[in-house]
Amino acid sequence: MSANISPVWQPPAITPLDPAIQPMIRARIDGKAKPPGSLGRIEDLAVRLGMIRHPGEPRGDNAVLLVFTADHGLVAEGVSQYPAAVTVAMVMTFLAGRATANAFAAANHVEIRVIDAGIAAEMAPHPKLIDARIRPGTANAAREPAMTPDQAAEALTRGSRIAIGEIRNGADILALGEMGIGNTASSALLVHRLAPAPLNDCIGVGAGQDESGMAKKRAAIEMAAARSAATAPLEVLAEFGGLEIAMMAGAVLGAASLRRPVIIDGFISTAAALLAIRLCPEARGYCVFAHRSAERGHDIALAALDAQPLLDLGLRLGEGSGALLAVPLVRAAARLLTDVADLNDVLAGNI
Structure with missing residues (x-):
């Protein structure tokens, strides 16, 4: 139930x-x-x-990577060494076919869909960009809820519909990826509440914080956690989550509803899977966990889901890079x- x-x-x-x-x-x-x-x-x-x-x-011949992208208001607190503008720059790199995910997808014959779940900047229409935007980035979760309950619900719904649409168009396997500056901070809060686990154990370096940056990141995340005692999954999502994380969780549920495997990437994707499974435990059986990330907190999320990933390569990029590397294993197992x-x-x- x-x-x-x-x-x-x-x-x-x-x-x-x-x-x-x-x-x-x-x-x-x-x-x-x-x-x-x-x-x-x-x-x-x-x-x-x-x-x-x-x-x-x-069947595993037709695989699609869904890369959900969005920005996070927590960036205003210094949780990342990179500004939010990098999200836009990386989205444009995906659309140009020059990101790591594009290279790995080409190597493994996987189609990529890039989804704007909530980028803070206005994006010009592009034939390879799916506009599913809920709002231009989340609010600063250190000071107020990241999104409203209705926005959280709509993000879940849109993610599910996107996954269902890909499966109805012939996808045998879905893989999840993401891009969003600040999303390891949001994921740390989700895992803290939904695993549950001590907050500090869930906080990692993300894209590569130094000691000073880590101090800022911890302070901002601790401020957010102190602001709300939410533990129910949808409330935790609204208080601390990211729009791309919400849509990934929805995609997990959409794939499961049509009985297709969904390959979960690293820490952020696993936080999304944890959210999906806390909302609907029946989805757990449809998740294939690609790899063990080097990001602190990923082991906690995997343990909370009793998940043994296929690969352990020291990855911490995101983008669905680890999920793409796991696609050949899923195809081989099907055959x-x-x-x-x-x-x-x-x-x-x-x-």
Whole structure:
């Protein structure tokens, strides 16, 4: 049963994975032309994908990365070494096809969609930019709620609709990415309240703060946390969240509602997944966690979700970079179920 749902917002209907079918899918994999268990955690991933798409077969050919972008009012408190203008600059880099996410997407044959969830600057219309803006950045959460409950609800709804639209257009896999100066501060507050965990354990260097910058960042985040005692998921989102984080959470729920796997990137994406799952626990089974980030607080968020990521590469970029690197593993796991011969057929010469 979904928890802590506001009367202004309801999640899409999500069918939880059925544990009763897990032994059947595991037996299928054990019967493939390989020693049982010889592919380690790829077999576990294949079981998960089989459960997600049951009674159909898993597919992974068509993958789409959703990069949600927005600004954060907390930047006014010095939580980042970079100004909010960098969000716009990076969005333009995505649209020009020259960001790290673009390079990794091209290497792995993944389509990218860039979504304006709430950039503080006016963006000129661009054929590759999806305008889903709620407001021009959040308010300064150290001094007032980041957004209203209605804005939080609308961001969740728009994220869900975007994910559902991509799946209806043929996406087999969705991956999540983000860009927003100051969003590690917002994510630290979300993980602090939703894990829950001690606040200081959730605060990391983000894009690379020095000692002085970290002192400012901690002070601003502590001020925000002291301002509100919210613990219910939608209230926590409205008090401390980012618009891109809200839309990523909505995208998790949208993907789960149509029984598709959604690949979760690093700390910020995992904070969004944590929010989604606190709102609707049934969504947990549809999440594939790509990697363990070097950002402090990510281990806490992963532990809160009992998640074991596929990769551990010391990444802390965001953009969906780690999710893109995990896409080939998800595709391979799907093909283990659909393309590998059964051992009995091999032994009988029926291949």
